[in-house]
Amino acid sequence: MNGESLHALERFELASQHANEVQIACLERILKENGNAEYLQNLGLDGRTDVASFKSCVPVVTHQDLMPYINRIVDGDMSSVLTGKSISRFSISSGTTQGKPKFVPFNNELAKSTMEIFRTSFAFRNRRFPLGKGRALQFIYGSKQLETRGGLKASTATTNVYKSDLFKTTMKDIQSQSISPGQVVFASDFHQSLYCHLLCGLVFSDEIQLISSTFAHSLVNAFRSFELLYQELCEDIRVGHVSTSRVTIPSMRDAVQELLYPNPELADQIYDKCKGLKESNKDWGGVIPAIFPNVRYLYGIMTGSMEPYLNRLRHYARDVPLVCADYGASEGWIGVNISPESPPETASFAVLPNIGFYEFIPLRPRNEEEEVDPIGINDVRIGEEYEVVVTNFAGLYRYRLGDVVKIAGFHNQTPLLKFQFRRNLLLSINVDKTTEKDLQLAIANAAVHLLESPNQIEVIDFTSHADVSSNLGHYVLFWELNDDAVSKEILNRCAKAMDLSLVDIGYVRSRKSNTIGALELRLLRKGTFKKILEHYVGMGAAVSQFKTPRCVGRSHGRVLQILSENVIGNYFSNAYNQSIKK
Numbered sequence: 001m002n003g004e005s006l007h008a009l010e011r012f013e014l015a016s017q018h019a020n021e022v023q024i025a026c027l028e029r030i031l032k033e034n035g036n037a038e039y040l041q042n043l044g045l046d047g048r049t050d051v052a053s054f055k056s057c058v059p060v061v062t063h064q065d066l067m068p069y070i071n072r073i074v075d076g077d078m079s080s081v082l083t084g085k086s087i088s089r090f091s092i093s094s095g096t097t098q099g100k101p102k103f104v105p106f107n108n109e110l111a112k113s114t115m116e117i118f119r120t121s122f123a124f125r126n127r128r129f130p131l132g133k134g135r136a137l138q139f140i141y142g143s144k145q146l147e148t149r150g151g152l153k154a155s156t157a158t159t160n161v162y163k164s165d166l167f168k169t170t171m172k173d174i175q176s177q178s179i180s181p182g183q184v185v186f187a188s189d190f191h192q193s194l195y196c197h198l199l200c201g202l203v204f205s206d207e208i209q210l211i212s213s214t215f216a217h218s219l220v221n222a223f224r225s226f227e228l229l230y231q232e233l234c235e236d237i238r239v240g241h242v243s244t245s246r247v248t249i250p251s252m253r254d255a256v257q258e259l260l261y262p263n264p265e266l267a268d269q270i271y272d273k274c275k276g277l278k279e280s281n282k283d284w285g286g287v288i289p290a291i292f293p294n295v296r297y298l299y300g301i302m303t304g305s306m307e308p309y310l311n312r313l314r315h316y317a318r319d320v321p322l323v324c325a326d327y328g329a330s331e332g333w334i335g336v337n338i339s340p341e342s343p344p345e346t347a348s349f350a351v352l353p354n355i356g357f358y359e360f361i362p363l364r365p366r367n368e369e370e371e372v373d374p375i376g377i378n379d380v381r382i383g384e385e386y387e388v389v390v391t392n393f394a395g396l397y398r399y400r401l402g403d404v405v406k407i408a409g410f411h412n413q414t415p416l417l418k419f420q421f422r423r424n425l426l427l428s429i430n431v432d433k434t435t436e437k438d439l440q441l442a443i444a445n446a447a448v449h450l451l452e453s454p455n456q457i458e459v460i461d462f463t464s465h466a467d468v469s470s471n472l473g474h475y476v477l478f479w480e481l482n483d484d485a486v487s488k489e490i491l492n493r494c495a496k497a498m499d500l501s502l503v504d505i506g507y508v509r510s511r512k513s514n515t516i517g518a519l520e521l522r523l524l525r526k527g528t529f530k531k532i533l534e535h536y537v538g539m540g541a542a543v544s545q546f547k548t549p550r551c552v553g554r555s556h557g558r559v560l561q562i563l564s565e566n567v568i569g570n571y572f573s574n575a576y577n578q579s580i581k582k
C-alpha cells in the first residue's frame with residue numbers, strides 16, 4: 001500500500017475516533033467560511049459557529065425552499081447569496097427520480113471532499129483487493145455542459161469532478177490508469193462513447209484489472225450492448241480501424257484510433273470466446289472473466305435502486321467480486337465503504353465526519369405524519385431509520401437529501417449507514433405508502449415464479465405507477481423481461497405474488513377493504529427501458545448518473561407515455577381476500 005493510502009486510512013481512523021468533535025469543528029469551518037452569505041445573515045446567525053446557534057437559527061429545508069436563492073445565482077447574481085465566495089458552477093442532479101433535474105451549487109470545496117472520499121475508499125479497497133500496474137475500464141460518461149441564464153456552467157456532479165484539476169492530480173496517484181481517453185468520456189453522444197469504451201477495453205483486455213461505472217446500471221447496460229456489438233468490435237480490432245459508421249465524432253475517433261493497430265490474432269481470440277459464450281446457451285454468463293481474465297473486481301454503486309441489477313451483474317461476473325462504491329449525491333459525499341469485501345446487499349457506509357455536517361431525522365411510523373427534530377451523529381441508534389440532512393461547504397445548510405438510511409452499526413464514533421430508499425419515492429393512492437424498498441422486495445418475491453418457465457427469464461427493469469384514472473385506484477407495475485415467452489398463468493401468479501408481498505399496513509388495509517383495486521402487471525416490449533434512458537439522455541441527463549425512476553407520476557409525462565405505448569400484456573392479481581385464502 002502506498003504512503004498516500006496509508007495516510008488516508010490514518011486520517012479516517014482518527015476522524016472516526018473523534019467523530020463528534022470533528023463534526024463540530026467541520027460545522028465551525030463551514031460557518032466561518034460562509035458567515036457573510038446573505039442566507040445565513042438573514043437568518044440572524046450573526047457570525048456564530050456553534051451547533052446550538054446553528055440549529056436554533058437555521059431551518060431544515062428542501063431544495064424547493066432554496067429555489068429563490070438558487071435561481072438568483074442561476075441568473076448570474078455573483079454576490080454572496082448562499083456562500084462566502086460566489087458560486088460559479090452548478091451540478092445537475094440526475095432528475096430521474098423526481099422527473100426533473102435540480103440545480104445544486106458546486107465549488108472547489110465539494111471537489112476537495114470528493115477527493116477525500118475517493119482516497120479513503122481506494123485505501124480500504126486496495127488493502128483488500130490490491131491492484132498492480134494494470135488498467136481500468138471505466139464506463140463513465142460526462143454530461144453536456146450547459147450554460148445557465150446568467151452564464152454559469154452546469155453539468156452533472158460527476159462531470160464537474162472529472163473536469164476539475166484536483167481530480168486529475170489526485171487520481172493519478174490512487175487509481176489504475178483509465179483506458180479510455182478523455183475524448184471518449186466527455187463526448188456528446190453516449191452510444192459512441194460506449195462503443196469506444198468497449199473497444200478500448202478489448203484492445204487492452206489482458207491488462208484490465210478493474211471494471212467500473214458510477215452506478216451498476218451502466219455496467220449492465222455496457223455488457224448488454226457488448227453482446228450486440230461484439231462482431232463489429234472484433235472487426236475494428238482485426239483491421240485496426242475505428243468503425244466510421246459507429247463513431248462519427250472526429251476527436252473521439254482520432255483519440256481511440258491512436259490505440260489501435262491491425263491485430264487479427266486478438267480479434268479472433270475475442271470473437272471465438274464471444275461466439276462460444278453465445279453458443280453455450282448460457283445467455284452471456286461469465287463474459288467478464290472470459291474476456292478480461294485479470295480483472296480483480298467490479299466497482300460501482302450497487303445499493304438502493306441499483307440492487308435489482310445485481311443478478312444480471314453476477315451473471316456476467318461469475319466469481320469476480322462485486323464491490324460497492326460509496327454513498328453520496330450531487331449535494332456532496334456522505335459515507336465511505338470501509339468493508340469492500342461485503343456483498344453489495346449488506347454494504348454500509350461510514351460517515352466521513354470531516355467533509356460535511358450531518359443530521360438525521362428519525363423516521364416516524366409510516367402513518368404518523370408528525371415529524372421530529374433531526375439529531376446528530378452521536379445520538380443515532382443502531383437499527384433505526386433516519387432521513388439524511390446535509391450541511392456542506394457549497395451553500396446547503398440543513399438540507400433534506402430525501403434519502404432514508406438505517407444505522408447498521410458504528411466504526412469508532414462514526415455511524416455506518418445502510419441505504420434504504422428515497423423518501424419521496426412513494427406509491428400512494430389513499431392511506432397507503434409503499435416505498436422503493438417495498439417494491440424491490442415484492443418484485444424479488446414475485447420473480448421467483450419466472451423460474452417456473454422453461455427459459456431463463458428475468459426482470460430486466462421495472463417501474464410503477466399509481467393509477468387513479470378510475471374510481472377504484474390501483475397499483476400498476478411495469479416489467480420488461482429478457483424474453484417475452486412466458487405463460488399468462490405465470491405472469492398472473494407474479495401479479496398476485498407482488499400484491500401479497502406489499503407490506504405497508506395502509507396498502508394491506510386498503511386492499512382488504514377493497515378501497516384499492518387489484519394490482520396490475522403490465523408487460524413491456526423489449527427495449528422500452530432503453531427508450532426511457534434515451535429520453536433522459538436527450539434531455540441532457542448523464543448516463544453515468546442514470547437511475548430508472550421507480551415510480552412514475554404526472555411529472556414524468558413523456559416517460560408514462562413511452563411506457564403506455566409499449567405495453568404488450570396486462571395481468572391482474574386476484575381479489576385480495578381470495579388471494580390470501582389460497
Ligand code: AMP
Nearest residue numbers: 093094303304326327328329330419545
Ligand atoms: P443524484 O441526485 O443524481 O446526485 O444521485 C444521488 C442519489 O443517488 C442519492 O441521493 C441516493 O439516493 C443515490 N445514491 C448515491 N449513492 C448511493 C449508494 N451508495 N447507495 C444507494 N443509493 C445511492
